Amino acid sequence: MLDGCVPWPEEFAERYRAAGYWKDETLGEMLRARARERGERPALVVGQERYTYAELDARADRVAAGLLALGIGPGDRVVVQLPNTAGFVALIFGLFRLGALPVFALPAHRSSEIGYFCAFTGAAAYAIPDEPEYRALAEEVRAGLPALKHVLTTIPEAEPVELPRPDPADVALFLLSGGTTGVPKLVPRTHQEWAYSGRAVAEACDYDASTVHLVSLPLGHNWPLTHGLLATVHAGGTLVLASGPSPDETFPLVEREGVTETGLVPGVALLWMEAAEWGEHDLSSLRRVTIGGSKLSDELATRVEPALGCRLQQAFGMAEGLCGFHRPADPPEVVLVSQGLPVSPADELRVVDEDDRDVPPGEIGQLLARGPYTIRGYYRSPEHNAQSFTSDGFYRTGDLVRLLPTGHVVFEGRVKDQINRGGDKIAAEEVENHLLAHPKVRQVALVGVPDEVLGERGCACVVPRGEPPTLAELAAFLRERGLAAFKVPDRLWIMAEFPLTPLGKVSKKALTAMVG
Numbered sequence: 001m002l003d004g005c006v007p008w009p010e011e012f013a014e015r016y017r018a019a020g021y022w023k024d025e026t027l028g029e030m031l032r033a034r035a036r037e038r039g040e041r042p043a044l045v046v047g048q049e050r051y052t053y054a055e056l057d058a059r060a061d062r063v064a065a066g067l068l069a070l071g072i073g074p075g076d077r078v079v080v081q082l083p084n085t086a087g088f089v090a091l092i093f094g095l096f097r098l099g100a101l102p103v104f105a106l107p108a109h110r111s112s113e114i115g116y117f118c119a120f121t122g123a124a125a126y127a128i129p130d131e132p133e134y135r136a137l138a139e140e141v142r143a144g145l146p147a148l149k150h151v152l153t154t155i156p157e158a159e160p161v162e163l164p165r166p167d168p169a170d171v172a173l174f175l176l177s178g179g180t181t182g183v184p185k186l187v188p189r190t191h192q193e194w195a196y197s198g199r200a201v202a203e204a205c206d207y208d209a210s211t212v213h214l215v216s217l218p219l220g221h222n223w224p225l226t227h228g229l230l231a232t233v234h235a236g237g238t239l240v241l242a243s244g245p246s247p248d249e250t251f252p253l254v255e256r257e258g259v260t261e262t263g264l265v266p267g268v269a270l271l272w273m274e275a276a277e278w279g280e281h282d283l284s285s286l287r288r289v290t291i292g293g294s295k296l297s298d299e300l301a302t303r304v305e306p307a308l309g310c311r312l313q314q315a316f317g318m319a320e321g322l323c324g325f326h327r328p329a330d331p332p333e334v335v336l337v338s339q340g341l342p343v344s345p346a347d348e349l350r351v352v353d354e355d356d357r358d359v360p361p362g363e364i365g366q367l368l369a370r371g372p373y374t375i376r377g378y379y380r381s382p383e384h385n386a387q388s389f390t391s392d393g394f395y396r397t398g399d400l401v402r403l404l405p406t407g408h409v410v411f412e413g414r415v416k417d418q419i420n421r422g423g424d425k426i427a428a429e430e431v432e433n434h435l436l437a438h439p440k441v442r443q444v445a446l447v448g449v450p451d452e453v454l455g456e457r458g459c460a461c462v463v464p465r466g467e468p469p470t471l472a473e474l475a476a477f478l479r480e481r482g483l484a485a486f487k488v489p490d491r492l493w494i495m496a497e498f499p500l501t502p503l504g505k506v507s508k509k510a511l512t513a514m515v516g
């Protein structure tokens, strides 16, 4: 396995292979298999562009050859920051075929994040849309990064060539962790286990060739990548991409393409429900919407099916692996109050107290997870790994949950210092570190405050140094430092001093109660 990554112990790898979870198949071969079986079937629709499986497969081969001709080869890292386009899909399958590793950035990331991803992974290339804003961003991060040889504003293509086969057990890509630390952590995923996560989602959701899945969230996130791209390709269905979740764009697409499935964060689901009341578009092809990424309130959950005229399913998951979806046979009383059931029979879940002891069944504790598609460690992070994983390989999710007798997971809160702003995860420490560099900030703590649409928003609690800063000043400062806009606090709370815990640490719990 790639240097800096933590492999599964052989005993587990053996078990996962024997049970058929891990197959001797790369991600590139997964697409090839579909193209062989059903080459003429529609695979991908983006605007007016349409690709059959055979066409997408052929383009992936040309992209792999085009990358190689540029000098990008097996093992090279490529930071991918593209909107939801056909080029995005072709590029990543080209990279998988070549054995080069995409690092999935989000469109909202700016120089602070992108510079870090490029430097930390030693990226050879950075793929961006051909737009002035992204070209300027690329110029900015390129200075001081000699390893970054290419900025790709178009997807290179060339006559297909024979390529060595990547090892299915090796790392195929990097996802970003929502994280809780000062700098984002990178999640290495291998061909065979990540492919399995897509397969397991397809099976849990009963996907088949008639599935038409619309992705309107940024595709470079684990949820749309596995539930949208991988599960759909596995089932031989059709993937439809929208540039964003606005009903103006997505509703006509649902109608035109006969979309049957889509995934939405709760805030977007609310928007869709309101827009559906206008009844301007025929949404009757929708069989189901899946809501996840942040907690869907029980109240909103009851309104989804009547408003959208299709079934509701909830989903939870994490870039680190474990994910859960409801099953078609789950009764409404389970679907309305839980976030889903783990997708693999081999997922191992523990719910523990502060001393890592299992809590009694049905009680709330931190969720720990281990299994055939949950990582054993972050990339090149031995110190974080010692904290984020138990000695026997369980990932500490930082989520407070309880389990129903049926095994369904109910999200009850968090122990990790992270804000979930409508599905966008913000590591408090990362933003605090930036704010501490502001001359008017003496002490700072970022906490979440409840928000009806987004679930939570960020509030910066600041003890000033002399004259207090304004929110606008802090926002401009963070943007100047190249931080993604969704991490900029929505509120500012100026205080003379912070409440402390008995140990003398800043009490975020007390702060949250004060500002909430």
Ligand code: J2J
Pocket (backbone or CB within 6 Å): 176, 177, 178, 222, 223, 226, 291, 292, 293, 294, 295, 296, 314, 315, 316, 317, 318, 319, 320, 322, 323, 339, 397, 399, 411, 420, 423, 425
């Ligand atoms: C409450 N919190 C949730 C939910 C995720 C499927 C779906 C989502 C993600 C994802 C994903 C939640 N209710 N329904 O990767 O495959 C919070 C938890 C979790 C964190 C992970 C997938 N669904 N969360 O959101 O890596 O706190 O993945 O630990 O972005 O989101 O975030 P992320």
